[in-house]
Ligand SMILES: [Zn+2]
């Protein structure tokens with residue numbers, strides 16, 4: 001199912017419809033949403049083809065009277081679900097393709113950050129680096145224990161201002 005979907009995606013990307021719509025969206029956005037770059041822009045689908053196929057499969061599964069929860073239960077239920085996917089794959093792929101080509105859930109990014117988003121990363125808010133979803137800053141921007149130590153010594157020196165001034169005349 002998945003491999004079929006991925007091959008299908010390559011064909012979609014080669015289609016005139018995909019190229020024209022991508023071009024129009026990039027022209028309208030003008031720049032990368034993460035860094036403001038105006039070159040090497042691409043349209044990224046937040047809902048991937050893989051996810052879209054999954055959503056359409058489950059939606060068809062439920063709308064044809066099946067229990068949502070019965071997808072992964074017994075061995076027999078799994079076989080029924082697999083047969084269902086095989087039987088309806090043409091229809092499911094068509095629906096997924098339509099959603100994909102509607103460009104509803106997309107973001108315009110430069111090449112560099114498009115690569116990052118596919119690795120599950122996002123842009124660091126303080127520099128150009130990447131970081132994982134759950135971080136607030138990238139590893140370069142988070143102060144190291146050593147730099148925190150230096151800062152704390154500077155704070156101590158500030159407090160001892162009187163002593164330091166005498167020696168400073170040397
Ligand atoms: Zn960018």
Ligand SMILES: [Zn+2]
Nearest residue numbers: 043044045114
């Ligand atoms: Zn993408």
Ligand SMILES: [Zn+2]
Nearest residue numbers: 124127138141
């Ligand atoms: Zn950073």
